[in-house]
Amino acid sequence: MTLYESAARPGELLQANIADFTSNDKGDFIFLEGLKGTPDRTNQLVRAGRPIREWLSQHPLGGELGYINDTSAPLWVKTEQQDCKNCGESLYGHSEDCEYEPDPSDRWTYQAFRQRFKDACERAEIPENKTRPYNLRHTRLTEVATFMGYEQLNKFAGWKPGSDRAKVYVHLNNDDVNQAIRDEYGLENDEGKDQSTNCPFCGTENQSGHSECRNCGRPLSLKDKTKTKEKQRVIERLADLEEKGVLEKLEDLEEMQSSAHP
Structure with a gap:
């Protein structure tokens, strides 16, 4: 969390x-x-x-x-199988010449965290392509982009001031941003305001504003479902690129080009 x-x-x-x-x-x-x-x-x-x-x-x-x-x-920190407090060696690679004493300040490594994260995803039956820790970061950034400005988002995400990275997330949420503006000023579209929608799969009547059927749980609009899947694919791609360090290298390259052409 x-x-x-x-x-x-x-x-x-x-x-x-x-x-x-x-x-x-x-x-x-x-x-x-x-x-x-x-x-x-x-x-x-x-x-x-x-x-x-x-x-x-x-x-x-x-x-x-x-x-x-x-x-x-x-x-x-690790709560089990800590490195030795005296020599710093792991429990299984510990020398008999040193009396093993667990180190309560043995920091959790990325490898250990990654394995624990993967195990939790498997227990929750999350698809393998969605088990990157960076997916959580990019999902959250996509959400907060609906109400944060560019510089606010840059600061929240830990990007350098003036980075164009925030524009990607605002673009992903363009419809959500416009809806947030309408909500802020109490504006509503007259068209379809109080209309209900019948589920194309089971025929159940649903109130307007719902994206999934209250009876069968399937999408009420295949167009909206497609947009959601496309957004998720972009998020997964961004997560993959940041995990590999590609996004940081691109940003550094942009800075070098900017300084070379004032």
Whole structure:
């Protein structure tokens, strides 16, 4: 939930320390240190704050916020098969010359996180092409693009100021953005405002505004379903490109070209 709601890059979240999670009268926040020269930022958490506090109560070096002795400890640590505190070797590669003592501050590695994430996706029967951790980031960015401006989205996502990356997500949500404007000003289309829709599959009558049938769950509009699938394909492609580091390289190349042609 934290990875999704914060729209963090997995590496940013895994390198966070306990002190990077804070809470005040405005809510819960997570500080994310940018990777490979990308900007740092502090993103608000609405639903993920409570699970993090619950995790901290079980954390080997955690406890209640404000009463934790070492807030420089990693936020995400292994709870089993930790490396040795004395020599730093793994449990299975440990030398007999050293007495093994588990390290409670053994930070969770990306490989361990990736395997746990994959296992969770398999249990939930999520298709294999949707099991990339970066999918959560790009799904979240697509959602918040409906109400954030370009620079707000750049800051939230950890992109450099002036990046064109935000335009991709706003374009994906163009219809949603226009609907948000209509909702903000209380505007409605007269056409189809109070009309109902019959399901093309089972014939059940559904109120306007619903995208799926309340009886059989199938799409009421095949056109809308196709648009949703196309959007999801774009999100998956973006997730794949960012996971491989391609998007960052393209952005660096654009900056080099801009500086070469003032």
